[in-house]
Amino acid sequence: GQNIDQPTEMTATEGAIVQINCTYQTSGFNGLFWYQQHAGEAPTFLSYNVLDGLEEKGRFSSFLSRSKGYSYLLLKELQMKDSASYLCAASGYQKVTFGTGTKLQVIP
Amino acid sequence: SAVISQKPSRDICQRGTSLTIQCQVDSQVTMMFWYRQQPGQSLTLIATANQGSEATYESGFVIDKFPISRPNLTFSTLTVSNMSPEDSSIYLCSVAAREVQETQYFGPGTRLLVL
Numbered sequence: 001g002q003n004i005d006q007p008t009e010m011t012a013t014e015g016a017i018v019q020i021n022c023t024y025q026t027s028g029f030n031g032l033f034w035y036q037q038h039a040g041e042a043p044t045f046l047s048y049n050v051l052d053g054l055e056e057k058g059r060f061s062s063f064l065s066r067s068k069g070y071s072y073l074l075l076k077e078l079q080m081k082d083s084a085s086y087l088c089a090a091s092g093y094q095k096v097t098f099g100t101g102t103k104l105q106v107i108p
Numbered sequence: 109s110a111v112i113s114q115k116p117s118r119d120i121c122q123r124g125t126s127l128t129i130q131c132q133v134d135s136q137v138t139m140m141f142w143y144r145q146q147p148g149q150s151l152t153l154i155a156t157a158n159q160g161s162e163a164t165y166e167s168g169f170v171i172d173k174f175p176i177s178r179p180n181l182t183f184s185t186l187t188v189s190n191m192s193p194e195d196s197s198i199y200l201c202s203v204a205a206r207e208v209q210e211t212q213y214f215g216p217g218t219r220l221l222v223l
Binding site for chain 1: 109149150151152153200209211212213214215216217
């Protein structure tokens with residue numbers, strides 16, 4: 001079966017750091033995607049983790065623990081334009097399953 | 109990443125009618141998918157569009173309601189048939205270069221309102 005859990009909403013201050021968590025249970029797990037979706041727009045790819053550990057890409061980093069079924073997306077030096085929904089998606093056997101998304105609001 | 113376009117970008121339709129949504133990619137891709145995203149919800153996979161054969165539908169979605177065509181490696185259509193207000197949603201196509209486990213890139217979406 002496929003089950004993905006992430007917080008519904010988060011609020012953080014401009015310039016701060018925020019961590020968005022995701023837990024998953026996925027048959028035949030391959031890897032974990034993070035997508036960003038601004039309101040009214042399509043999701044855009046942020047990262048894909050296959051191996052355990054932290055992968056850094058500019059202000060965004062993504063972490064994966066396969067043994068714990070856990071991932072997080074870390075956003076540093078938050079900017080107002082980072083206000084968006086962040087979707088966690090687990091790649092499993094012949095399927096990618098999306099979580100419900102975490103709506104992040106960045107405030108001044 | 110591929111450049112993906114969808115037509116129409118939005119539409120308002122009457123109950124009982126059908127709407128066909130087109131998805132065009134600027135390069136040949138193996139995998140094409142159709143998703144639905146209802147307001148405040150996440151992405152729900154409707155089906156995988158297979159080139160040269162019938163689409164593979166997810167549980168809860170049937171071919172009579174959502175017929176799909178995939179005539180070549182750059183184009184697909186999704187028809188929403190006999191629409192009801194519950195079909196009001198955003199419909200998105202996505203593509204992956206070779207395999208379902210690869211990164212998917214999304215089209216801009218079609219916003220459908222059924223009255």
